[in-house]
Amino acid sequence: MADSSLQQPVAAAGSKSQGAAFQWGKWLLVAFVFGFLGLILLVPTLNVFVQAFKAGLPGLLETFSNKFFLNAVRLTLITAAITVPLNTVFGLCAALSLANKNFPGRSLLISIIDLPFSISPVVAGLMLVLLFGNRGWFGPLLDANGIKIIFALPGIVMASIFITMPFIAREVLPALEEAGTQQEEAAATLGASQWQTFWRVTLPSIKWSLLYGLILTNARAMGEFGAVTVVSGNIVGKTQTLPLFIEEAHIQYNSQAAYTAALLLACLAVVTLVVKFVLERGAGIQSKSH
Amino acid sequence: MTSSPPSSSPGLWHQILHAPWTWRVTWFYLILFLFLPMAALVLKALTLNPAEIWRIATDPVAISTYNVTFFTALVASIINGFAGLIIAWVLVRYEFPGKRFLDAIIDLPFALPTAVAGLTLSTIYSTNGWIGGFLEPFGIKVSFTRLGVLVAMIFIALPFSVRTVQPVLQDMEPEMEEAAWSMGASQWQTFRRVILPPLMPAILTGVAMGFSRAVGEYGSVVIIAGNIPFQDLIAPVLIVQRLEQFDYAGATVIGTVLLLISLSALLVINLIQARGRRFYG
Numbered sequence: 001m002a003d004s005s006l007q008q009p010v011a012a013a014g015s016k017s018q019g020a021a022f023q024w025g026k027w028l029l030v031a032f033v034f035g036f037l038g039l040i041l042l043v044p045t046l047n048v049f050v051q052a053f054k055a056g057l058p059g060l061l062e063t064f065s066n067k068f069f070l071n072a073v074r075l076t077l078i079t080a081a082i083t084v085p086l087n088t089v090f091g092l093c094a095a096l097s098l099a100n101k102n103f104p105g106r107s108l109l110i111s112i113i114d115l116p117f118s119i120s121p122v123v124a125g126l127m128l129v130l131l132f133g134n135r136g137w138f139g140p141l142l143d144a145n146g147i148k149i150i151f152a153l154p155g156i157v158m159a160s161i162f163i164t165m166p167f168i169a170r171e172v173l174p175a176l177e178e179a180g181t182q183q184e185e186a187a188a189t190l191g192a193s194q195w196q197t198f199w200r201v202t203l204p205s206i207k208w209s210l211l212y213g214l215i216l217t218n219a220r221a222m223g224e225f226g227a228v229t230v231v232s233g234n235i236v237g238k239t240q241t242l243p244l245f246i247e248e249a250h251i252q253y254n255s256q257a258a259y260t261a262a263l264l265l266a267c268l269a270v271v272t273l274v275v276k277f278v279l280e281r282g283a284g285i286q287s288k289s290h
Numbered sequence: 291m292t293s294s295p296p297s298s299s300p301g302l303w304h305q306i307l308h309a310p311w312t313w314r315v316t317w318f319y320l321i322l323f324l325f326l327p328m329a330a331l332v333l334k335a336l337t338l339n340p341a342e343i344w345r346i347a348t349d350p351v352a353i354s355t356y357n358v359t360f361f362t363a364l365v366a367s368i369i370n371g372f373a374g375l376i377i378a379w380v381l382v383r384y385e386f387p388g389k390r391f392l393d394a395i396i397d398l399p400f401a402l403p404t405a406v407a408g409l410t411l412s413t414i415y416s417t418n419g420w421i422g423g424f425l426e427p428f429g430i431k432v433s434f435t436r437l438g439v440l441v442a443m444i445f446i447a448l449p450f451s452v453r454t455v456q457p458v459l460q461d462m463e464p465e466m467e468e469a470a471w472s473m474g475a476s477q478w479q480t481f482r483r484v485i486l487p488p489l490m491p492a493i494l495t496g497v498a499m500g501f502s503r504a505v506g507e508y509g510s511v512v513i514i515a516g517n518i519p520f521q522d523l524i525a526p527v528l529i530v531q532r533l534e535q536f537d538y539a540g541a542t543v544i545g546t547v548l549l550l551i552s553l554s555a556l557l558v559i560n561l562i563q564a565r566g567r568r569f570y571g
Contacts, residue, residue: 025477026384029376029379029380029384030380030384030386032376033376033377033380033381033392034388034392036373036376036377037377037392037395037396039421040441040444040445040448041395041396041398041399041445041448042395043414043420043421044407044410044411044414044445045395045398045402045410047410047413047414047420048406048409048410051410051413089315090315090316090319092312093311093312093313093315093316093319094312094316094319096312097310097312097313097316111556111560112320112324113320115324115556116324118502118506118552118553118555118556119506119549119552120505120506120507120508120526120545120548120549120552121506121508121509121526122506122508122526122527122529122530122545122548123331123506123526123529123545123548123549123552124327126331126529126533126541126542126545127327127328127330127331127545128327128330129533129538130327130330130331130334130538130542131326131327131330133538135538136330137330137333158323161323162323162324162327165319165323165324216400216401219400219401219403222403223402223403223404223405223406224403225403225404225405225508225509226404226506226507226508226509226526229508229509229530230529230530230533242403242405243403243404243405243406243509244405246405246406246409247405247408247409247512247513250409250412250513255413258409259409262405262406262409262410265402265403265405265406266402266406268401268403269398269401269402269403269406270401272401273394273395273397273398273401276394276397276401277394
């Protein structure tokens with residue numbers, strides 16, 4: 001904007017003093033942004049790395065021989081490995097059902113798919129407890145058949161599915177709309193089957209959005225805390241995921257263990273942001289709020 | 291709503307049976323993982339008698355958690371509304387070293403698990419932490435107080451305020467400002483009369499989304515707060531505490547209150563966006 005005032009002959013009279021004021025204002029605002037983000041985002045993130053390496057590499061590696069830590073890592077990976085594919089199938093189906101179509105209630109359906117973003121994770125977990133817990137709707141039925149959902153892996157997976165449900169549909173839908181239907185129709189005319197059209201025509205046009213949706217789903221599934229706290233029962237070594245392990249270690253003043261686990265999840269966050277950055281530069285994915 | 295064209299003859303069941311399989315997967319998934327759990331909460335709340343619901347919902351501890359939750363979330367989202375506007379402005383209008391880096395890390399709160407955020411914020415804002423240590427001589431304590439809840443809520447809700455305003459600002463043409471300027475408007479006038487009005491729907495949407503997220507937040511707050519009733523106990527933490535005591539009725543009522551608030555916030559967001567589209571399309 002400082003430049004644009006130079007191109008404005010009309011404003012040229014006062015441009016010198018105003019330009020100087022602009023420079024001042026600009027650097028003041030930039031300094032504010034660095035200060036604010038520093039206090040809220042940068043210093044806290046840096047702190048994770050500093051604390052994790054406080055006792056050097058040996059301190060960090062010590063946690064890796066902790067059986068409960070390894071169990072938490074394993075459970076987190078298993079949860080993501082089930083949640084992400086299921087939500088991918090759902091997200092693709094939902095996006096394909098909605099894209100390039102017009103029907104009454106379409107925007108309502110989109111809002112419904114977005115609902116999990118507006119519901120507190122704790123409330124989401126509570127819903128599952130009321131449904132599958134031993135005093136819930138299906139409690140007696142599950143009990144009679146010896147099936148455990150709450151305080152076990154299925155509950156953790158269902159909570160993660162609930163929380164991350166909208167991500168993929170939300171990323172893929174705009175990409176499908178942008179790609180339009182012409183190519184798919186052409187493929188169908190040329191005799192391609194539905195599957196062929198999907199694999200050869202539709203998927204390539206949405207692959208970057210899909211990848212971004214996958215990354216977000218994965219990051220959230222691995223990091224979910226509130227909903228998992230409620231349904232998991234936090235049984236050490238059994239139903240404790242990494243975020244729950246962090247809380248427990250923190251409460252017991254085992255700062256090294258807490259920060260080692262935090263380091264793993266922080267690295268996951270950094271990878272997520274880097275992938276997003278690369279995708280936005282390379283493939284023109286729009287950044288948007290969730 | 292189940293199938294595409296609102297054709298009159300074949301009937302709903304016919305439409306459901308002959309819907310494309312992508313439709314059937316979508317609905318099956320929504321019913322199993324979204325509608326069924328939501329129905330469980332609502333029906334459980336309905337089985338309680340109204341007097342009981344009222345007693346639990348207006349219990350002094352519950353009331354104090356609403357106060358802490360909603361007031362702190364509101365303050366956090368308003369602070370983020372201002373900060374987000376400035377951040378978006380700086381990222382869109384100015385060139386400076388480190389700009390791309392700053393732009394990339396705005397999304398950090400979406401990517402960083404809340405347990406990690408709570409852990410590291412509580413460390414650096416504790417009385418012997420990097421930032422908390424500076425504040426301690428002034429008698430300001432952050433970790434384990436309501437101020438800590440505020441810091442955590444600012445953290446997790448920040449991206450909403452930036453990412454809603456940024457694209458609108460990007461699409462705004464500087465010609466309008468230059469015109470206002472060349473006609474002798476002061477910087478403040480230009481900002482208030484020309485720049486701010488079209489940004490307002492985006493700012494309010496960001497504030498409402500941030501508020502909605504902050505109200506529901508559990509992970510980062512439970513770690514940084516002391517979770518003491520009447521001081522810094524928030525409603526989601528109270529739900530978890532009630533569940534730990536197997537008080538399902540208590541958890542259900544407070545959970546329903548939170549759910550209703552979230553849905554109202556969602557409605558407000560949609561109204562703001564609809565109005566924004568109408569006026570500034």
